[in-house]
Amino acid sequence: MSDWFIRPFETFEDHVQSLRVQRAIWSNDLPVPPHISLAIVRRGGVALGAFTAQGEMIGCVLSFLGWSRYGLCHHSHFAAVVEGWRDKGIGEALKQAQRRAVLAQGIRLITWTYDPLQARNARLNIGKLRAICRTYIRDAYGPDPSGLPTDRFEVEWWLDEDPRRPGLTMEIPIPLNFQALRESNPEQALSLRMRARQQFEQAFAEGFVVTDFAVRSDQGVYTLTQFDAPNKSTGANQPEG
Numbered sequence: 037m038s039d040w041f042i043r044p045f046e047t048f049e050d051h052v053q054s055l056r057v058q059r060a061i062w063s064n065d066l067p068v069p070p071h072i073s074l075a076i077v078r079r080g081g082v083a084l085g086a087f088t089a090q091g092e093m094i095g096c097v098l099s100f101l102g103w104s105r106y107g108l109c110h111h112s113h114f115a116a117v118v119e120g121w122r123d124k125g126i127g128e129a130l131k132q133a134q135r136r137a138v139l140a141q142g143i144r145l146i147t148w149t150y151d152p153l154q155a156r157n158a159r160l161n162i163g164k165l166r167a168i169c170r171t172y173i174r175d176a177y178g179p180d181p182s183g184l185p186t187d188r189f190e191v192e193w194w195l196d197e198d199p200r201r202p203g204l205t206m207e208i209p210i211p212l213n214f215q216a217l218r219e220s221n222p223e224q225a226l227s228l229r230m231r232a233r234q235q236f237e238q239a240f241a242e243g244f245v246v247t248d249f250a251v252r253s254d255q256g257v258y259t260l261t262q263f264d265a266p267n268k269s270t271g272a273n274q275p276e277g
């Protein structure tokens with residue numbers, strides 16, 4: 037039996053706890069304030085928390101209703117699990133609960149962004165949840181405090197079908213320790229960022245779609261499959277959402 041459980045936010049205090057979780061993880065960024073997340077939920081957004089038996093929130097996820105090139109969707113603004121509780125399946129359980137809540141609204145697609153060089157996120161988003169990506173956003177939030185461009189994948193999580201089709205495949209490897217590299221060797225981190233940007237933008241322009249991610253010995257490997265028409269769906273420099 038696990039020592040945590042997941043439930044929707046029920047009280048204003050849950051939104052306040054979410055603020056504490058966000059601050060613990062993204063200390064440099066402005067968190068979503070409780071009155072905003074409450075308003076989002078009151079108009080169809082989904083906010084779920086992972087709690088200990090003592091009622092302490094150790095993770096949360098928030099999505100809002102959005103419009104995409106495919107029509108109505110949810111956009112997941114953040115998913116977070118505090119350090120010390122990671123790698124226990126809580127992130128996946130939060131996302132699966134989000135999936136059920138969004139499907140219950142009759143909506144079939146959730147989008148969100150993440151840094152394609154973060155292997156843990158890639159493992160969760162692409163490998164475990166089976167989201168796909170064909171949209172690359174350059175420097176989505178402006179350079180981070182170290183000057184590194186905040187490039188992001190915008191993923192599509194199709195909730196009631198698997199959009200994967202057979203096709204030519206290619207692989208793009210990434211390091212498993214990009215987070216540590218950013219701190220210890222910013223120059224190498226920048227050069228990895230630029231190389232990945234060039235590789236993914238070119239692949240997306242040729243109709244390749246990110247369809248899988250696996251950890252192989254000392255690196256992470258994205259698999260891309262060519263099933264989109266070339267140049268049709270590239271998202272370089274598109275706004276999010």
Ligand SMILES: CC(C)(COP(=O)(O)OP(=O)(O)OC[C@H]1O[C@@H](n2cnc3c(N)ncnc32)[C@H](O)[C@@H]1OP(=O)(O)O)[C@@H](O)C(=O)NCCC(=O)NCCS
Nearest residue numbers: 114115116117122123124125126127128155156159160212
């Ligand atoms: C991303 C996040 C929500 C995942 O939560 P989590 O509870 O650790 O997720 P899970 O345990 O379900 O899955 C993590 C997977 O990554 C794997 N993993 C951990 N470190 C890894 C690494 N360096 N490289 C590759 N995979 C890694 C874990 O082994 C696990 O896979 P497994 O179940 O096959 O063993 C959490 O790490 C987090 O809050 N990160 C900081 C905030 C963030 O980046 N949020 C997402 C963007 S908004």
